[in-house]
Amino acid sequence: MSHSLYRSEDVSLVQLYLPTESVRPVMLALGELSTIHFKDLNKDVVTFHRSFVREIRLLDEAERQLRYLHSEIALNSIEIPEHHLPTNYEFTLETTAIEDIIEKISRLELRVRQLVESSRSLNANYLQQMEYSNVLSKVDAFFAKSTNAHNPFDINADSGSMMVGEDDATAPLIENALELGTTGSFNSEDTNARTSVSLDFVTGIIPSVKFQFLERILWRTLRGNLYIYQTRADESVIHGSEDVEEKTVFLVFAHGTQILSRIRRISESLGATLFSVDEDSSIRTGQVQQINGNISDIFAVLENTRSALYTELAFIAGHISSWESILHKDKTVYQAMNLFSYDQNHKCLIAEGWCPTANLPLVQKTLRDVSDLVDSQAPSILNIIRTKETPPTYFRVNKFTEAFQSLIDSYGVATYREVNHGIVAIVTFPFLFAIMFGDLGHGAIMAAVALMFIMNEKSLAAKKDMDEILGMIFYGRYMVLLMGLFSMYVGFIYNDLFSKPMSLFTSRWAWPVKSEDTNARAIQTGTYPIGIDPAWHSADNNLLFMNSYKMKVSVVIGVIHMTYCLFLSLSNYRFFKRKLDIYAVFLPSLIFLEAIFGYLVITIIYKWGVDWKGNDWQPPSLLNMLILMFLSPGKIEEPLFRGQKQLQIILVLAALICIPWLLCAKPYLLWREHRQQEVRYLSVNDSQNVDEEALLDAENEEPQEEGFDFGEIIIHQVIHTIEFCLGCISHTASYLRLWALSLAHNQLSSVLWNMTLANAFQMTGVVGSIFIVILFAFWFIVTCLVLVAMEGTSAMLHSLRLHWVEGMSKHFEGEGYAFTPFTFLQSAAE
């Protein structure tokens, strides 16, 4: 029997006996098949006590190391090529020994860490030396200039600004110092003109933003006795460090050891780095040379380290993705192996799992192939077990049905082998969407976008880093295509092309040539063959007709959809051989639904078929008729057909009978069945001494398989009855959203046209042409963004709701659990 999507597939319970040496190969092969859902045989064992915890921990550690390496590679902007190794298990078995790989990874990680560490410390050292050399050169320049100048304050601006005391007290101080020759450490080259004045100084480098604080604090501390020289540091120092910030070289002159130490402490607290620079220029030159030597040495070592790191990382980058996939596979294998039980006697692992019956031959063949490949002594055995346990629900989907099935599965996982709403949703979802979205032009845009995705699906599927929203559209590309195509059809029926009608056939409404009153009324000449007559589009009372038409479309399609879903439940009852449910649940539900809303649909269609105007009859209001049918049955205000009164009374009675029928029949019949079973048990055990207590116990005892909880059955049935009966009414009204959204879409589209291109077409001349271009761009962008994307999403959501709530509530049980196979394919979530 060929499998279909109508019901979930037949799944059988299998037992695998795997000898220890062939476990890994078999698991690698099974992971590629992705067809076995393993059961947990060690449910009562805590995660930490499972057999393969140690191996998993090792693999976790290796994965962590790989992640670190990955980040380092990314930091150094090395590209990681996709690994093109074949993924089949034969290749994996041949080429890898997992222990070697783990060892190699940890070795490499250690080495990379060392290189990164040393590179970092070297860099810091290098920067510091650069700063030092910078400070030296700047100070050198300052002293050089100052000795050449007669007046220290003549130093021109390009060597930096000078901070002179606000009061000129400092100037005379220095001059005095110069004259008096007080002790200090300022020695001038030119000993002729002045005596040696020694002033101690502190020099260093500080971020420029902090320099102002430094100045101010020093000014306050030294009470104005401040002479500070600052200049911007070189570009090389600024960009050398990680954080690009401006630095300032400063030079503070002061007198007195206490003051100097205070200055030192203040600058260090503000984050300055202080360097010792000698006053003597020859010593300074020596220092400069030494520093330059240091710098070039460090630079060479740093370059070496960096290039070593780069080569190491480049080598790793070539292998990292294949290592990651191998580690992932092994980790998955060990996690699955934790679920198995170990047989001491036969030295093999026993695994239990679910496998779709149709795939069993493939699994057996794979086991045989692996046994041959590995040359193991004992073969791997597959046993099929009969069980009463419920298997998981498995749907065999392809790229077309996948999106629809996942929409339905999001609501709940279907019970094993119940009718799958997904196969119905392939058509009904786009169709209900189209009724809300119906526009030939917008549908065409949607279909074109979907076609573009479909035609490039091979290349797009290979991309790993698709945007989230684009990824979602790509996943549902066939769904969007169907939505677009159905929208084109419905748009053709609604006669809407970007809110404009098409006159493919001649309009069957003739406008009068002349008319007496200002309101011209068209005359009917027939019926437009396919779709809505284009004459309605330009009419003033367009909405009057369209609203009535679309509301009736919604109600008719809604009732048909609900009836169809109800019949799906009949299909379920017949498949599971639940005759009781057919007569106690399905039949009253059907009669209730059809007696009220089926009757409404029939009257709608009947009313359409009668020529009221031609025969000069009064057309009755259907809504009033329905309300009156229930409020005062038997009273007809405006007759629709002969015999209506009797028919309506019968229908009302039928609907009313259905409520207690639905409510009571099933619990009563189940209770009677249970009683009969009990009587049978008792009569088997019947002996002379049966005391009342034993009888009572037997009554309250639950039978082996299912507990008969009468209370729960009654409650369940009450809820179901209320839900169904009230639901009928509310769901039918809920289908009116089909009308509401289609009206909104139509009006929005029409307003957009009138506000943009209609205005543009009214302008003439060159100005008109330019405006047409501009307004067309605006119209097209708003069409695509608002009308197609936004309205499309909204209509899609409403169509989905109609499926989940109105459709699936009529038949869906949803008590299954999903089939999650053991697989190496990483899900989109990872």
Added chain:
Amino acid sequence: MSGYSVLLVGFLTALLCVVFYYFAPKGSNTNTWQMTLILTFSCCYILWAITYLAQLHPLESPTRVLE
């Protein structure tokens, strides 16, 4: 063009459904093809029929204000 065309097209649609039930593409997806095609034809017919019926004997005529 009358109400009978609705019935005629309905009959033709039913015929189409039966034909495609037997001539759906064979393979593992036959059942899916059958359901999809039959549902498509039915839905398209229903919408067309409702639209046609609504315009057979309309109770309203289009009006326009003459300027």
